[in-house]
Amino acid sequence: MRRVLMVAYHFPPLAGSSGIQRTLRFVQQLPQHGWEPIVLTANPLAYDQTSSDLLGEVPTSTPVHRAWALNTSKHLAIGGRYIASMARPDRWVSWRLAAVPLGMHLIRKYRPDVIWSTYPIATAHLIGARLAARSGVPWVADFRDPMAQSGYPADPETWKQFKQIETEAVSRAAHSVFTTPGAADEYRRRYPNHAGKIAVIENGYDESSFSAASNTSAALEPGKFTLLHSGIVYPSERDPRPLFAALGRLKREGVMTAEHWSIRFRASDNDAMLSELARKYDITDLIKLLPPIRYREALSEMLSADGLLVMQGRGCNAQIPAKAYEYIRARRPILALADPVGDTAGLLRNAGVQTLAALEDEHAVEGALRQFSELLRNGNASVASDMVAQSHSRESRTLELARLFDQIVG
Known part of the structure; x- marks a missing residue:
């Protein structure tokens, strides 16, 4: 059984985001295809809302490690205001401070064959990039949405950071994965030298x-x-x-x-x-x-x-x-x-x-x-x-991801 370290902010008990489903179903189903997940996520303190309804669906055999993290607008604001740089590239940038050391500990302990991180929490890709650079483990950057777009993010400084993060991800990751053909095509045009490392694995539904x-x-x-x-x-x-x-x-x-x-x-x-x-x-x-x-x-x-x-x-x-x-x-x-x-x-x-x-x-x-x-x-x-x-089941998407991992590690 090969291993993958999965860096994901959206994970139970977070509530209110459909992005939870992508990571959760991969975690459930990857072992059927020869891959054991180790999850690196954020402490629930950072979540806006929590719910226990999906916690029971996390396999008890899956190691889940929650790094300390704060929500800048919630924990570091005074009178509803906070320093803008403390929320770039997103409000959970503090997650990186504890997640990178914890991630290196997990890499030494579990010796994963692949690191996988998932956006749209940009800090997840920052963590994935640092762990890959320090460990030499191949990295897969999962983009559920495009990052730096025309007019988004609206704040110019945040846009610059998004652009830097996506450039590093596409250029340094073993593969970048997008959830739609249009997004993948857009990034192949943006980064033609890395077009061969861009793949599509769509979202789906969970039959169970x-x-x-x-x-x-x-x-x-x-x-x-x-x-x-x-x-x-x-x-x-x-x-x-x-x-x-x-x-x-x-x-x-x-x-x-x-x-x-x-x-x-x-x-x-x-x-x-x-x-x-x-x-x-x-x-x-x-x-x-x-x-x-x-x-x-x-x-x-x-x-x-x-x-x-x-x-x-x-x-x-x-x-x-x-x-x-x-x-x-x-x-x-x-x-x-x-x-x-x-x-x-x-x-x-x-x-x-x-x-x-x-x-x-x-x-x-x-x-x-x-x-x-x-x-x-x-x-x-x-x-x-x-x-x-x-044809749109999560099971079929997980098989696609497992095959990508297999390809990366040979």
Whole structure:
């Protein structure tokens, strides 16, 4: 059994991030392919929210080591203000101070064959880079999202650090892994001398979690069609204004009314914004804002919804929401509000999604809503086939990662 040291900030008991699933499922499934994980993560003190619901899914045989870390905005702020340099490249940069010495101890103890670190917490790549440089162990840099982008991060000094970190990762790592074809292509163009070391391992869904989720086939709200968005609604990357404006017009026309429709936003993280927009467009009776629930309960809700809503702005064309894979596995009709030329639209189109419109195009969104509501009423809305759904399982992604590790160590 070969070993991999996995550096990941997103790990149970952290709550509120879909990024946990990628690392957790790799940790569960890599031993089936000859790789024993050792996890190096942060102390829960650094987490904004915690929940015990996924702790029981961490294999008891997996060594999990939690390095001391603070959240700058939470622990090092005075009156809500803190020194900007103490939060670069991110608010958890203090994690590196303890994680690098602990990581070297783990390397001496377990002698891993590969180091793997995962972004979007940039400090994880800082840790991975230092451990690889000091130990000589091959390093795999996992990018769940692109790093330095046009206008992101907005702070110029933070952007410079992001650029430095991604440059070091792509140039020095044995392989850099991206979760979408668009992101991988973008980085091959950025770093043509290292294009051969860039791979794609997409996100996916966990079949065991779906099997354990209750699917009673009972309607979420009897007598109504329910359209569910599960997860964070970002004000810019998933700007809901065109959707709410379109819903307002359809309500006035009697196409989508509160008597027959309920649009559910589960764990949006921006309920105040959504409430304000619902009032502005006079659709408060259509919109239902719901708090976070346990992961398997969220999957059960997906399985029972009449339709599932994806929102992704064109500025994120090289990204795919992790929820999209769970939506495909739920095998419920999907309304996709995403740029038709982006990776999210490509994934869902290949899964058989019929209704797709650019999120920023208010009139196209209105047309997609009309079409989707008609398909649901007539019972003609398509869902992904079993074969398509199975191709996006976490098991298949873990096999891809194990094969990459095998290739690196020969």
